[in-house]
Amino acid sequence: SQQGEEDPQALSIQEGENATMNCSYKTSINNLQWYRQNSGRGLVHLILIRSNEREKHSGRLRVTLDTSKKSSSLLITASRAADTASYFCATETQGGSEKLVFGKGTKLTVNP
Amino acid sequence: DAGVIQSPRHEVTEMGQEVTLRCKPISGHNSLFWYRQTMMRGLELLIYFNNNVPIDDSGMPEDRFSAKMPNASFSTLKIQPSEPRDSAVYFCASSFRGAGYGYTFGSGTRLTVV
Numbered sequence: 001s002q003q004g005e006e007d008p009q010a011l012s013i014q015e016g017e018n019a020t021m022n023c024s025y026k027t028s029i030n031n032l033q034w035y036r037q038n039s040g041r042g043l044v045h046l047i048l049i050r051s052n053e054r055e056k057h058s059g060r061l062r063v064t065l066d067t068s069k070k071s072s073s074l075l076i077t078a079s080r081a082a083d084t085a086s087y088f089c090a091t092e093t094q095g096g097s098e099k100l101v102f103g104k105g106t107k108l109t110v111n112p
Numbered sequence: 113d114a115g116v117i118q119s120p121r122h123e124v125t126e127m128g129q130e131v132t133l134r135c136k137p138i139s140g141h142n143s144l145f146w147y148r149q150t151m152m153r154g155l156e157l158l159i160y161f162n163n164n165v166p167i168d169d170s171g172m173p174e175d176r177f178s179a180k181m182p183n184a185s186f187s188t189l190k191i192q193p194s195e196p197r198d199s200a201v202y203f204c205a206s207s208f209r210g211a212g213y214g215y216t217f218g219s220g221t222r223l224t225v226v
Binding site: 033035041042043044045048088098099100101102103104105 | 116143145147154155157160162167168203205209213214215216217218219220
């Protein structure tokens with residue numbers, strides 16, 4: 001079952017622009033993670049934000065978390081053609097389960 | 113480390129045949145996960161192991177699916193008998209102490225059942 005839902009489903013921008021993807025979830029979480037998947041490849045872990053954190057940065061990535069709204073956003077600044085991929089949010093729910101539940105992803109296209 | 117290694121990369125089989133997918137997790141990781149990805153259903157968790165013990169297999173769709181982890185460096189996912197609706201990309205992922213530290217995914221096995 002899907003816990004996270006990404007929005008938009010698809011996003012097309014020009015190189016150099018910023019890309020923002022959103023994720024909403026339903027239940028209380030321990031942490032939320034973002035992954036990238038290039039076409040035909042496995043998923044790559046990008047960043048993890050814990051439930052007691054509000055914002056986190058990693059290079060050109062900025063993630064925010066609003067637990068009151070059960071939502072998160074991923075911002076990619078100064079996008080590059082190489083950022084073209086699908087991006088997934090995944091949540092680890094509270095209650096001790098180790099497993100991650102993934103959303104269906106946002107397909108990002110960065111045009112040169 | 114070479115990462116999570118899955119084999120085969122591609123598998124085409126006839127309906128009714130047995131299929132075995134293999135996974136070698138990253139050395140030192142103590143959790144292993146099997147996911148299935150389709151366009152319709154996205155990424156679904158099938159089963160996960162912690163310290164070689166199956167913890168949650170609630171995502172395994174039917175009794176036709178089974179998974180084993182005989183030791184810390186090897187796991188298999190078996191489908192017997194296979195059906196066309198099993199066609200998907202199957203991913204194995206491993207992590208240290210579970211999801212709190214992020215997963216490392218393999219490149220996946222693309223299974224086609226004809």
